[in-house]
Amino acid sequence: MSNPVTTAPSPDGSRTSALTVPRRQARSRSVLVLSVCSVVGGIAIWWILSLLNQATLPGPPAVIAKFVELIGNGTLLPDIGASLTRVLIGFAIGSGLAIPVGFLMGWYTSARAIMEPWTQFFRVIPPLAIIPLAIVLMGIGEVPKIFVITLAAFLVSVVATFQGVLNVDKTLINAGRVLGAKDFTIFRRIVVPASLPFIMVGLRQGLGAAWATLVAAELIAASVGIGYRMQQAQIYYDLPTIFVGLVTIGVLGLLMDRIILWADKKLTSWQERR
Structure with missing residues (x-):
């Protein structure tokens, strides 16, 4: 037995x-x-x-040698600091605005009717196409760079949040109302938790959009940054430096994505996973 x-x-x-x-x-x-x-x-x-x-x-040895050289001459670390600052600020502002706007669009029909056409309109316009307008209106300082990154992160995250609210099981909402719960209670106890998986996916995609926009954003009269360094290397056909920039962006983006994924697991531990 x-x-x-x-x-x-x-x-x-x-x-x-x-x-x-x-x-x-x-x-x-x-x-x-x-x-x-x-x-x-x-x-x-x-x-x-x-x-x-x-x-x-260039092979890995040449790229590693160039990485050590750029670290040693004090070039790479300031570039990383400048680019990381721009991405973090743009991502924080963009996603910070996208979450409440997405909730408004998903919860209130009137807000959806007002905001969705403009959201979809700007979503199909590449953020890189906004760069000439940003230069004319905002100058060539840090503001236009951060604005373009913010726009890229916002447009991705807002759609995910909006879709998350729309996909909340209506049975749960109706059950809350039958039990006498007010709209704010239903929103806080049902809609927000049920939308979290979509929000976290939107944050990960928004982070990717922020990094993807970084190099183009640093075209705007930058004097420091990973994207700026890669553009200068392109002029002199310095492929190892370009590869150093690519690998650096990839590693930093991967580490930030792992942080968001860790937060996702903590915040949505109730969700069944494969």
Whole structure:
């Protein structure tokens, strides 16, 4: 006769198989191993391609050497600081505005009727196309750079938040009203939690849009920044410096995305995950 599978109480009072935690740990380890193998494999492919085409494609050793040189001569760290500041400010303002605007559009029909046409209108216009207008209206300082990044983050995040409110299960809202809950209570206790997964996805996409807009934003008379450094390297055909900029943006963007993903798991721990 086989032994029954033991169970343990979960935090919400239900009983969970004792095998669940080891299985999850094993799955996490396998995902980590696959991720590491993927990174190593990508670098190996890059290295092989650079060996086959040494005239135009710098390999990892050349890029690492250039990275050390830029750090040593005091060039890269100020560039990273300037670009990171612009992205963080633009992303914070854009997403900070997008969340309440998205909630208004999703919750109030009148607000949706007023704001949605303009949101969709500007959403199909690339933020890069706003750069000439931003220069004319705002000058060539930090304001137009941050404005373009803010616009890119806002337009992505607002749609995700708006869609999240629209996708809230109407049965839950109706049940709250039947039980006598006021609109504010329903909004706070039902709509906001149910919309969080969409909001967090919107934040991740908004962050990607902010970084994607950075290089073009630093076209606006910048004297420091990763995008500016890459543009200067393009003039002199300095491919290792361009690769240093690409890798730096990718690593910084990945780290910030992991932070948002960690916050997502904490805020939506109730959500069933695969």
